Amino acid sequence: MRIGVLDVGSNSAHLKVTDLSVGAPPDPVTTVKRPTQLAEAINADGAVEREAIDRLVASVGEAVRAAAAHDVEELVTFATSAVRDATNQQEIVARVAAATGVRLGFLSGRDEARLTFLAARAWYGWSAGRLLLADIGGGSLEIAHGEGQEPVLALSLPLGAGRLTRAHLPGDPPSRKHLKRLRRRVYRRLNEASAQVMPGLEGERPVRPVATSKTFTQLARLTGAPKRKVGPYARRVLELERLREQIPVLAGKRASSRAKLRGLSHPRAPQILAGAIVAEALMTTLEIDRVDICPWAIREGLIMRRLQAMSDPAAADDETARLTQAVPAARIRPPLSPVPTLSA
Structure with a gap:
């Protein structure tokens, strides 16, 4: 199975594409990383500024197109605290969904x-x-x-x-x-x-x-x-x-x-x-x-959780399931060139 994990963080939207097989380690395919720079664009009221939302939407869109181009079967998408704690969180989620088809989820x-x-x-x-x-x-x-x-x-x-x-x-x-x-x-x-x-x-x-x-x-x-x-x-x-x-x-x-x-x-x-x-x-x-x-972090943790569920369905959990969706249809522009992966 080929999955993509898209981590929308305060500095970048980072997609990691990995092949998973029961009994084998995760096999990285590619990564795509695009800037969001949300950390510098949160105003005094705790809202992410409009220009940064535009940048986030564009970065997620590039990641989705890359996932489609690499035949990703499942896309696990989540946003960290910069979006999770924003006072205009719902607006951000709605704009990303409307423009890219991606439903941003959150982890505690x-x-x-x-x-x-x-x-x-x-x-x-x-x-x-x-x-x-x-x-x-x-x-x-x-x-x-x-x-x-x-x-x-x-x-x-x-x-x-x-x-x-x-x-x-x-x-x-x-x-x-x-x-x-x-x-x-x-x-x-x-x-x-x-x-x-x-x-x-x-x-x-x-x-x-x-x-x-x-x-x-x-x-x-x-x-x-x-x-x-x-x-x-x-x-x-x-x-x-x-x-x-x-x-x-x-x-x-x-x-x-x-x-x-x-x-x-x-x-x-x-x-x-x-x-x-x-x-x-x-x-x-x-x-x-x-x-x-450690070169592995939360993206790899979600990958390992999905790999566990493949070998033992009882290991599946709600936290991963609610973040998982099919890859939306690619929209308009082709993906930018991916960067080489350095993760094992």
Whole structure:
């Protein structure tokens, strides 16, 4: 079976096309990624601005045409917190449906954490033992841990890099006053969350900290991890001390200058400082010296869930079923050229 998972996030609409066969690992076919830049287009009332909605609609349309061109049989489509939490969410969903035929669905923050944990477990396998997962998105931070395929704890906190940048880091670069206030806010929220997380990490069995998301990946590259072109199997690590060294560097630069630093992309440059503050506070609060960067995340978690259901129908769940639809008929323009996949 060939499926496509379309993740409409705060920075991009990202389609991953994969072939699934029972008893075999997912076989990636292609990926298509188009900008949405929603993180920079949410007004004071919490609504996504019209120009950004137009961009989102166009990006989803390109993804749908690519899915049709690659003979995708099932399309799993969801939007993350930038659309889910927008005050004009219904307008956005209606416009996307009218223009592209796609019905955008949503996952709760907890379900996002659970599915991302499933992806990390599939990537590292049982030999990794207990996993502690962190994922910094545009709108939220997900934390999960456990020994099985499902985490015993899954949390979602409103500490996404885009959300914090909009709300707490005005100026380019931001002032020291705003940086201190944000740092205090993040530490206070994570100290509260640690009361739920830390008890589950106690015991003699070791815990393997892993992190997903572009924020963690780009911070790891900034601090010396291998380049993307080396491929997904190269080990990438983010070390706390090296991260701490880079925060003043990021804080002292405009977004345009940050984008010129190693591994940082232009779309994420405005929010990478807030992401670094969250990563540093999280690792400090949970007493983590380093995290391994996992190349699989929520898209792969949904793929693994669908693969589980193929081999065991009892593994099917409502969260995946309600996001799944047939590929709408391709409309007007041909798809843009896909980008090569680097996922395993």
